[in-house]
Amino acid sequence: MTHIVEHFIQKDILRTLSRKGSLPFSALKPPAINNNVFAYHLKALVNANLVIQNNTKYSLTAEGVKYVSRVTRTNLDIQPQPKVFCFLIIENENGEFLLHKRHDQPFLGKYTFPGGALFFGEGLSDLVQRQLLEKTGFMLEMEHKGIANLRLGETDIVTSHTIAHLFYGRITGAPQPHAKDQRFAPAWVKVHNLPQAALLPDVLDILRAIQQHENYFFLDVHMPSQPRKL
């Protein structure tokens, strides 16, 4: 999304067209707004490729539909929303898991699973394949074990909210992973040997859920106040 619509007249045009389909200028213009002022804002939306004019009627372009589907219904604001992630939970024959140390905030310096965010329009299996290649270099069969709603923070404020699809895979031996970007380079880690403070608060909850549930599961983690044991 490159263009952000901020003016209330432009928001009103998008809102009206999203509810009415297509309208002529006269029906689209709210009362008490000058023609030239309204025409200026309508043209701005046409130039941004959000609105198109067909003969005498205006309607949303595909980009316009995409825009209104991603903003709030009432005031067409971009509201903070959780990220959609996939986590790759990969175990080797020695019972070690692949973890990487975060290189930036939130949770700078703490260990978490390799993974990444879903792009707009991307399929979940494409995301898993992409993340496997980017973060591990492995070609591995991964099982979609469950989904987690992770609301985390280091104080009482939630600083990270993620909907994570949890993919689990076992690998024979303990081959060395090859990350494309060394900032995300993972390593085999015996999770029990790490102090809990060195891990992201959700890591142990996720591992416990993976081990406990045979079927597809849903996990909700909301900043555990007490460190939990595996």
Next chain:
Amino acid sequence: MSLYAKSMQAVVLVGGNASRLKASGVPVPLSKSFMELNGEPLLYWNLTSLFNAGVRNLILVGNEVRHLYAAKKVIKKLPCTFYEVIYFCDEGSGAHGIPYELRYLLHETYIFECGHGLSEAAHYKRLTRAKQKHAVVFSAYDVRSSNIRQPVSLHRGIVKAAKRPGKAIAHPIVADKKYAESLLRFGFKISTIINSYAARNALGYIKNSLPPEYDVKDEMATAYQKYSAYIRKSLLL
């Protein structure tokens, strides 16, 4: 997320149809916020007073684009500059539910005010100072018998409906994000909201020397007289 999250924020309602006032024969331009007093719309004086109280972030809420358009013209005429002005077009679902609708734009604490009411800058400051964690502070008024609002009795923190004219509580209020989020649970009914907060001793009130917002012609005449005196005394440059 506001770049000025540490400065004071006010949510000001500028929409509505003034149907009760129109029914009593008063011509209303767009909404009550744009009725003129001392040569400027009431909203102009309201925003000036809020600015004097230290408010620098505004969310202006109208149920039609023309309200916001007129409000923007008022903002341009103001002798002061707010750091941030957000225009919010609501669905006309009622004034009390507004904080819930725009909760993602709110600061932790905010003033919730109607654009057609006027309070002294000192009153806004007193309300803000009285705000405690998880509590809400209303403005309290002496109510006359002609007032169409339900008078209440305020006794030991409990708010009850009163038969005789007593006090009324209304805008401006100072609330927090938790208040905005809880409105859905209360069904957006102001009496339920007030009683719930009062029962938990989380409802404060500060007496306002200026009259509250008005609905009928008699109220308007009294309110305008006092507003006008305050404008001449404190807001005219």
